[in-house]
Amino acid sequence: MASLKELKGRITSVKSTQKITKAKQMVAAAKLRKAQARAEAARPYAERLAAVMASLATKVSGDNAPRLLAGTGSNQRHLLVVVNTDKGLCGGLNSIIVRAASAKARELTAEGKDVEFYLVGRKGRAPLKRNFPNDIGTQFDTSQVRDPGFEEAEQIANEVIGMFENGRFDVAHLVYPIFQSALVQDPTVQQIVPVPAPANAGEGSVNSGAVVEYEPSEEEILEELLPRFIKTQVFGALLEIAASEQGASMTAMDNATRNAGDLIDKLTIQYNRSRQAAITTELIEIIAGAEAL
Amino acid sequence: MALRFELVTPAKLVRSEDVHMVVVPGAEGEFGVLEGHAPFMSTIRDGAVQVYKTAGSAPEEIMIQGGFAEVGDSGLTVLAEHVSE
Numbered sequence: 001m002a003s004l005k006e007l008k009g010r011i012t013s014v015k016s017t018q019k020i021t022k023a024k025q026m027v028a029a030a031k032l033r034k035a036q037a038r039a040e041a042a043r044p045y046a047e048r049l050a051a052v053m054a055s056l057a058t059k060v061s062g063d064n065a066p067r068l069l070a071g072t073g074s075n076q077r078h079l080l081v082v083v084n085t086d087k088g089l090c091g092g093l094n095s096i097i098v099r100a101a102s103a104k105a106r107e108l109t110a111e112g113k114d115v116e117f118y119l120v121g122r123k124g125r126a127p128l129k130r131n132f133p134n135d136i137g138t139q140f141d142t143s144q145v146r147d148p149g150f151e152e153a154e155q156i157a158n159e160v161i162g163m164f165e166n167g168r169f170d171v172a173h174l175v176y177p178i179f180q181s182a183l184v185q186d187p188t189v190q191q192i193v194p195v196p197a198p199a200n201a202g203e204g205s206v207n208s209g210a211v212v213e214y215e216p217s218e219e220e221i222l223e224e225l226l227p228r229f230i231k232t233q234v235f236g237a238l239l240e241i242a243a244s245e246q247g248a249s250m251t252a253m254d255n256a257t258r259n260a261g262d263l264i265d266k267l268t269i270q271y272n273r274s275r276q277a278a279i280t281t282e283l284i285e286i287i288a289g290a291e292a293l
Numbered sequence: 294m295a296l297r298f299e300l301v302t303p304a305k306l307v308r309s310e311d312v313h314m315v316v317v318p319g320a321e322g323e324f325g326v327l328e329g330h331a332p333f334m335s336t337i338r339d340g341a342v343q344v345y346k347t348a349g350s351a352p353e354e355i356m357i358q359g360g361f362a363e364v365g366d367s368g369l370t371v372l373a374e375h376v377s378e
Contacts, residue, residue: 041305048301048372052334052363150303150374215321215335221361224336228359228374235303 004278007271011264018260024089025253032182032246038147039179039239046232053195053229055212056222066219068161068226071194072170077114079137079169080105081160081192083176083237084124085245086143091252093177093185093244094123100187101175102131116169120156121241138163147242153235160234161227164193176237182247192233195226296328297368298344300355302376307355308344315369316343316352317362326362326369333364342371 002010057069082101084094101124105115116137119125129136140156142148160172172193177185214221295311316325318340324333337360343352360373 038304042303044299044306045301045303045372048363048370052361052372153303154374212332212334215319215333221334221336224361231374232303 002270002274004271004274007267007274011267011271014260014263014267018257018264021253021256021260025250025257028246028250028253032243032250035239035243035246036179039236039243042235042239046236049225049229049232053222053225056218056225057195060218060222066223066226068164068193068230069195069222072167075113075171077116077169077171078108079116079118079160079163079172079193081118081120081156081172081174081234082124082128083174083241084119084121085241086122087245088123089252090245090249091255093248095127096185096187097175097177098124098127098131100189101128104173104175104189105132105135118160118163118172120238142238148238150231150235153238154231157227157231157234160193161230169193174233174237176240177244179240179243179247182250185244185248190233192230195229296326296330299368299370300342300357300376301370301372302374307376307378312344313347313350314345315371316345317369317371318342319362326364328368330364330369332366334361336361337371337373 060066060069080101082097084097088094101117105117108115115132115135117128117132117135118137119128119139120142122141122143125136125139138159140152140159142152145152163169164172171191174190174192176188176190178188179185296314298308298310298312298315299306300308314325314327316323317335318338319335320338321335324335326333337357339356339358341354341356343354345352356377357371357373358375360371363370363372
């Protein structure tokens, strides 16, 4: 049985751990609110862009469609853009993303395709490198920036589009979590290059039936729009990961705080018991001594 | 007579208001949009969007970079990547 002093030391150390996890939880809660507000603010742009894309994509199709929409005609080489967090202490978030990315990569490899990774964020690097030591391509560092914003998204998208134009890959997928709630983040795999045909094609925001004038031509507008659309997708992923990180962190730290509380209770009971035992032994010794006289 | 004008960036909705006229620096020349403009879509070159609150007022200039403008039933929507006021 541990001595009284040892027990006391352990109680103090668990208490200070609890203080840290509690502080981290509160910080995450505050940051989560901010991240959610940012995600909310980005929605109008994404919605309008998607609507315009949908109405344009139906008009421009066939042979004269830009390569970013039509693809290279082959789907042999795949690029997986995996978005992870930069910091830890957010529960299983990074491992579920890595698991989703690995599953996708294995599925593609099983079909005989080539897979390359493009990693955003620091936390996914080590596990993915362990699983696929030869397939790690570029790593984009977001750890220097406090809140990855549109500029980072722009850089990532430009790099990916550049790789596409240089013929480094045929299809690109974006792997990121979708923030459902502080408890649930769903890892998602989404194709970004070639841009998938919009689901709600035909019912764009542009006037139904009315003749719309384009300046310059539809093709040229679409050509300008596609890179922008990809940027917006990447930006969306960065916002989702930010919200997910804070949400997961909040939940994980809440659990840690509660566990620390339980541990403190248990240790305190143990401490009191051994203290009482020590006192009883002392008393018995004194009484026995007095009786012997 | 008012034109619904919306200026949106990826980060936020910058403007959403009723104005008299907006002059947009289109890729093939500037164009002014009044209420009831025909449906129209254009890319934008980097430059200033001029917003006229009322018919005679001095324009307010908003610098924008990279984007496109869309005129529809619901008014004018300018999507820009960067905005500086």
